[in-house]
Amino acid sequence: MKNGAIPDNINQLNAEERIEFLFNFLALEVLDMRDVSIIGVGTTPFSKHKERGIADLSLEAGRKAIEDAGIDKSKIEALYLGNYAAEALVGQGSLAAITGRNLGLGQIPCTRTEGACASAGIALRESFLTIAAGIYDVVIAVGAEQMSTCSTGVVTSVLAGAGDTTMDNIYGLTFPGFFGLVLRKHMEEFGTTRDQVSCVSVKNHHNGATNPIAYLKDEITVEGVNESRFIADPLTLYDCCPITDGAVAMVLCPSDMARDLCKKPVKVVGSGHAIGTTSILQMESFTTFPATLKAAEMAYQMAGVKPEDIDVVELHDCFTIAEIVDSEDLGLFEKGEGGPAVESGRTAVDGELPINPSGGLISRGHPVGATGLAQVYELVLQLKGEAANQVKNPELGLAHNLGGSGAVSTVHILSKDF
Amino acid sequence: MNEQTVTSPIKKCQQCGRMLPQAALSCFSCGAYEFEAAEPPDSGKVYSYTTIRVPPEGFNDNQPYNVVVVEIAEGMRLLAIQTEDVEGSLEINDSVGLEMGATGLLTAKKR
Numbered sequence: 001m002k003n004g005a006i007p008d009n010i011n012q013l014n015a016e017e018r019i020e021f022l023f024n025f026l027a028l029e030v031l032d033m034r035d036v037s038i039i040g041v042g043t044t045p046f047s048k049h050k051e052r053g054i055a056d057l058s059l060e061a062g063r064k065a066i067e068d069a070g071i072d073k074s075k076i077e078a079l080y081l082g083n084y085a086a087e088a089l090v091g092q093g094s095l096a097a098i099t100g101r102n103l104g105l106g107q108i109p110c111t112r113t114e115g116a117c118a119s120a121g122i123a124l125r126e127s128f129l130t131i132a133a134g135i136y137d138v139v140i141a142v143g144a145e146q147m148s149t150c151s152t153g154v155v156t157s158v159l160a161g162a163g164d165t166t167m168d169n170i171y172g173l174t175f176p177g178f179f180g181l182v183l184r185k186h187m188e189e190f191g192t193t194r195d196q197v198s199c200v201s202v203k204n205h206h207n208g209a210t211n212p213i214a215y216l217k218d219e220i221t222v223e224g225v226n227e228s229r230f231i232a233d234p235l236t237l238y239d240c241c242p243i244t245d246g247a248v249a250m251v252l253c254p255s256d257m258a259r260d261l262c263k264k265p266v267k268v269v270g271s272g273h274a275i276g277t278t279s280i281l282q283m284e285s286f287t288t289f290p291a292t293l294k295a296a297e298m299a300y301q302m303a304g305v306k307p308e309d310i311d312v313v314e315l316h317d318c319f320t321i322a323e324i325v326d327s328e329d330l331g332l333f334e335k336g337e338g339g340p341a342v343e344s345g346r347t348a349v350d351g352e353l354p355i356n357p358s359g360g361l362i363s364r365g366h367p368v369g370a371t372g373l374a375q376v377y378e379l380v381l382q383l384k385g386e387a388a389n390q391v392k393n394p395e396l397g398l399a400h401n402l403g404g405s406g407a408v409s410t411v412h413i414l415s416k417d418f
Numbered sequence: 419m420n421e422q423t424v425t426s427p428i429k430k431c432q433q434c435g436r437m438l439p440q441a442a443l444s445c446f447s448c449g450a451y452e453f454e455a456a457e458p459p460d461s462g463k464v465y466s467y468t469t470i471r472v473p474p475e476g477f478n479d480n481q482p483y484n485v486v487v488v489e490i491a492e493g494m495r496l497l498a499i500q501t502e503d504v505e506g507s508l509e510i511n512d513s514v515g516l517e518m519g520a521t522g523l524l525t526a527k528k529r
Contacts, residue, residue, distance in 0.1 A: 166441035180468030
């Protein structure tokens with residue numbers, strides 16, 4: 001720790017001042033935080049794995065990540081596993097311990113993180129923080145979800161549980177319904193058009209079609225999205241991400257160690273995690289998510305970069321309109337410019353700022369507890385120059401994960417460290 | 419307290435007067451934990467709405483319904499359900515009537 005880091009009146013600060021202080025503390029690296037890098041990644045294909053169990057998926061991803069890192073698994077000191085609803089969807093709790101046990105990691109602490117669709121972003125964040133703080137050297141982050149073995153009605157009900165059951169869900173509000181309300185408002189406030197929104201689905205289907213791990217491989221047209229059946233008007237079927245199974249894992253360690261272990265380590269240069277609103281009735285505006293704004297501010301500040309420095313983005317397009325709102329909340333476009341940006345091709349793989357080159361949640365699929373790490377998996381490949389839909393020479397990538405009805409968000413900024 | 423007060427879907431923050439859903443545990447505006455009884459207004463303005471065509475298991479007998487966000491004062495909103503005239507009857511900024519429905523939910527009716 002550097003001199004003069006802690007003010008004398010630290011004990012007199014109120015909670016908000018303390019958080020502000022700690023936030024600056026981390027961001028300014030006053031504390032002697034260690035740099036952290038990703039040295040290995042692994043994923044299952046994203047698909048409907050009806051014949052497999054969720055533990056089988058998390059094991060496959062974990063094994064691949066450890067193999068990719070090329071380290072002895074006895075070096076791993078902790079596991080963080082993102083999962084939203086394995087108890088409700090497949091009747092299996094204790095998935096962190098089960099995954100640690102199956103991987104043969106010994107009696108290390110294995111912790112499950114839950115933040116609805118942002119569960120895996122939180123697993124990455126906790127892995128990063130514990131290494132940065134010097135508690136562990138090598139940590140594995142895993143995210144897994146199995147959804148396809150349940151009916152659409154059951155999945156809809158379980159996902160709705162990520163919203164407020166006492167205030168919102170009693171009115172029959174579902175997740176597509178929540179984003180239907182957001183879409184109608186975004187159209188009214190900014191003149192966002194049906195075609196612009198459909199362009200998100202067209203672009204992401206196009207990207208997913210050539211991504212070997214993506215679930216949906218079909219291209220789609222603007223008319224095809226516009227004319228597909230309504231799920232929650234004005235949202236149509238192809239505005240929605242599909243029900244998908246999958247697992248992703250990655251191994252992290254201090255950057256100093258990473259450079260010795262790995263030819264192409266990818267450094268986590270910024271990390272943010274914040275809550276926002278947990279009921280739609282708490283939202284001041286329907287066209288912005290405060291959780292994203294705060295998590296992004298934290299990550300940008302820690303990394304010392306601005307939105308215009310980012311070269312490639314994987315963000316939380318659980319529905320088409322979410323991609324537009326997220327791209328504006330992350331500061332990549334002005335409010336109301338997200339729709340025109342995607343329509344004019346600025347966010348295509350060969351555009352000025354590629355968004356979701358993997359196909360995003362809409363085409364890669366959205367096994368909710370795995371998605372946060374699936375986004376980072378794509379960025380690691382992009383920064384190493386090994387992605388299926390390779391963006392030209394990216395230096396900085398940003399991953400944005402959003403859970404619940406704007407309840408929680410994580411933002412991570414990654415940089416090449418080679 | 420009369421029966422109607424007990425079943426009201428709404429209550430009011432004792433500190434700042436904000437209307438809140440009955441289930442709120444702290445005030446959305448000022449964070450206070452104390453509330454007093456309140457009745458919902460009989461009308462409001464449509465802030466946004468959506469037609470739910472894939473309901474949660476069994477909800478509304480699996481028939482489509484509208485979830486309507488109703489603005490009752492600047493920045494103060496309530497949820498309401500509309501189960502009649504679901505198709506194409508609403509626009510943002512329309513005035514809607516609010517009633518207590520049989521299910522204990524606030525019901526929106528096009529005026």
